[in-house]
Amino acid sequence: MDLDLQRRRRRAVLAGLTAAVLMGTAACGGSDDGGGGSADGLPKTIKLVSVNPTTGVVAFAGNAANQGYQLAIQEINDSDLLEGSQLELELVDTRSEPQTAAQEATTAIADSEVAAIFGSVSSNEAIAMSPLLQQRGLPVIYTQAGSDGVVVGDYTWRATPLMSSYYPILSRYVEEQGFSSLGVLYTSATPTLQEVGSETVPQMAEDLGIEITASIDIPATTQDYSAPISQVLESEPDAVVALLVGAANVTVMQQLRQAGYTGPVLGNSGASAGNLVPAGADGADMVWPVDFNFQQTAESSQAFVEAYRAEYGEDPLNYAAEAYDAAWFLARSIAAAGSADREAIKDAMVTQAEETFDGALGEGLSWEDGTIVVPGVVVRWTGEGEELLYEGTGEA
Template identity: 45%
Template sequence: MSRARTRTTVLAGLATAALFSTAACGGGEAGSTGAEGDGGIADTITVAQVQDQTGPVAYAGLGSSEGAELAIEEINEQGFLGDGVEIELEKYDTAGEIERAASEMNKVLSDNDVSAILGPVSSQQAATVAPLVGRQEVPTVFTQAGAEGVVINDWTFRVTPPMESYYEPVLDYLAEEGAETISVLYNATFPTFALLGEEDVPAMAEERGIEVVQSLPVQMTTQDFAGQTQQIASEAPDALVMLLIAPQSVTALKQLKTAGYDGQVVATSVQAAGNIEAAGDTANGLIYPVPFSVALEGEGPTSFTEAFRAKYDKDPDPYNADGYDAMWWIARAIKASGDSSREGIKEGLEQVASEGFSGAMGELTFEGNDARVPGHLVRWENGEETLVE
């Protein structure tokens, strides 16, 4: 049963034991050992989620919450960590603010009852709090937050692969379709998009003989793209690489149509699973890479999709998959080390990362503490995602 309050203890749910029968082995006797304990698995394990629940990227934090809560249902219902052992989730809203993220993280890091943390989804917030995590030595798994400066010490981990690590299929597709010129429209405030727009996409394009004819930066506060879209339509590139947050993308696509641009638009996983739906028909044909989509096949993604639909009566998106895999990584870590203390979870996270595991995003491998998955290219058409062959 999910309780509608800040501390959420999930006690019932769907058991998908078959999916996780190959989870990391290990264990210890359940007992009263807490986050600061000397080994063993506590009866109650508290994980704090310090992520946006309100603000411009709340969709990422709220999505992560849903995925994490589904995972907790399964973990607790299965008795995955031992009879009577339960994970609790405490939620803290960073509200899109760096200062608030630091404040909320300091509060959580000093709480001796917290065994692990789901860290901020924004790269700016995550890079600010990552040094604090290392000093306080609390294992923190970040979702999203794909920029540099996040996974920087032994206590920081990331379950979402950096976007540039799975963006290659976009440029491959454009090259195969015969694109010779592209424009780039990117949110320069958002570190992941700034890195892609200023460095990665131009480098990938050059490798494939594609010319970047325009590079147009905007800010997080930009809401009107009439000037930029008119410039793009005037240049008439074969394709536009659009690196914007979800609300900006909706506006930009509508204004691109008004400006008369009819070339291929490619975007990012931020537009996935309905975030672009408000753009209506102007979003049809949009292509973007994702680490997860309901269109993916394989036991991990399909089992997760079915369980998520059963719980929430809607399709899951990449943010849901992030939270789900992050929480299962933590649970596997506790089982692997047989220790729910902070040190035990850290050691378990490292062990599980060294082996990899199957989750909602498919087969996850790791470079150190940083996840990697193959990118999948999807097309948005009339409200649905389909894989691009």
């Protein structure tokens, strides 16, 4: 009973604080109601759908995102943001299949009661969804899906910064470690990691004046990385970059150690979510940039962390933080529109995106071309947990 009371109390306090901050931010752009009029046009219930993988290869991200959406919607419904209207969230599983994602998007489009949706964390699924949603005029906010072809118009949004935009904050770590060369392994399983491996990392190396000794594009179907690891290590780099998806990070870390490599490994946010736990000591010293870590110091981030812990009894992952901010952005847009009409919500999203805001991902957040902009943080896996090394500043 005490835990339940504490959970409700924390949620209520955070909801009040967050609503006050976010409503105040929205009001800065003009009239007290954010330029969208009153909420008289809002129905009693506003239906939203999360179209996300809850089974399959990226289910760990889809499930975490859904928890972020659910927490935010509880707080929004407990607040006065929508003046008595309630958000209702339906969860559907894409099974990590682009065809299923497209089918679910089509189903949502056909349901006139659906005001907007939250799109898949998978780039491949998002690319299958976006043309349909843009053409038929259903607002969607994605998280994670970081490739081209996701944000294709003003109905499509992404509450995750492009990995290529914040990955270079690893430059500080590379310089501090005194690396003069990097060997790169990257998977073609996702467009995001392919871009970071083939373009972002080489550009970072060029900017730092260091050498790329080897760069190997690993086919998506690869399960044994020993051969490409041998090729990279034969080039004798000071450090290895390994850009893989989810559990594949465990395999590559174990095989790197088995091959005799003992140094740090530069990874990506796919190593988050506790994915390195099965690697044991072999996983230690993988370092990566990410848009959120539960240890970051922004007041709005820590308020989210406290509420998430109270609700779920665990630390939030970046996928949950992104979803939380996406839900609040959508709710502010609906409030500003004063309507559950899809076009009105779309127009309000465009206006809301002109304002900065504080959220789970940090303070002074903004939007650029439909995608959120976040400085990011750098973390290291110690073998037992994530250690926050430093936070980005937002400076170029």
